[in-house]
Amino acid sequence: MKSFFTENTIGAAFVAKPIQVGDKVITLGIWDTAGSERYEAMSRIYYRGARAAVVCYDLTDSSSFQRAKFWVKELQNCEELCKIYLCGTKSDVIEGDRSLRQIDYHDAQDFTEEIGAQYFETSSKTGKNVDELFQKVAEDYNSTAFQFMTEETGVDLGQKKDSYFYTCCHNN
Numbered sequence: 739m740k741s742f743f744t745e746n747t748i749g750a751a752f753v754a755k756p757i758q759v760g761d762k763v764i765t766l767g768i769w770d771t772a773g774s775e776r777y778e779a780m781s782r783i784y785y786r787g788a789r790a791a792v793v794c795y796d797l798t799d800s801s802s803f804q805r806a807k808f809w810v811k812e813l814q815n816c817e818e819l820c821k822i823y824l825c826g827t828k829s830d831v832i833e834g835d836r837s838l839r840q841i842d843y844h845d846a847q848d849f850t851e852e853i854g855a856q857y858f859e860t861s862s863k864t865g866k867n868v869d870e871l872f873q874k875v876a877e878d879y880n881s882t883a884f885q886f887m888t889e890e891t892g893v894d895l896g897q898k899k900d901s902y903f904y905t906c907c908h909n910n
């Protein structure tokens with residue numbers, strides 16, 4: 739998720755975010771990929787091998803929810819091990835005026851349950867729920883790291899500090 743007031747993403751932007759989980763520090767490697775169709779092929783490069791994906795949509799724009807569904811399907815088909823977090827953005831806007839909400843909270847939650855994901859509503863403007871979302875990603879990663887150890891022979895993710903994951907935002 740990007741900082742507030744940004745240019746359109748072309749390709750992807752990367753940031754490393756260390757997060758304290760118990761007595762460990764998990765450093766998330768976050769790729770912020772372009773949400774627009776124009777950069778679809780490029781976005782695919784970044785989610786390969788991702789352990790988590792935050793698929794964002796704009797709570798005030800129903801077409802962005804449809805687009806988020808597209809990415810969810812794509813991730814489910816291509817990245818079996820990738821845990822999905824669905825994220826409705828611009829919660830500050832709908833808190834200011836509820837009539838601007840285009841996706842009902844319960845509909846988003848139902849969809850999230852259907853796909854076995856987790857749902858968050860955030861604001862990049864106020865920062866609301868953003869830390870909570872990344873904290874959850876890091877905690878989930880930490881608790882499944884040992885499971886991956888058995889699948890990836892020779893790679894001890896319990897010792898490895900980085901977990902690479904990506905976000906696909908579509909707020910426009």
Ligand SMILES: Nc1nc2c(ncn2[C@@H]2O[C@H](COP(=O)(O)OP(=O)(O)OP(=O)(O)O)[C@@H](O)[C@H]2O)c(=O)[nH]1
Pocket residue numbers: 740741742743744745746747748771772773774827828829830831860861862863864907908909910
């Ligand atoms: N009020 C409010 N505006 C937001 C929020 N998040 C994004 N915006 C605005 O929405 C517009 C698009 O935001 P971006 O973060 O560039 O959206 P994006 O979907 O990631 O766009 P791409 O990078 O092109 O994929 C910008 O004008 C932002 O300032 C938010 O949480 N609240």
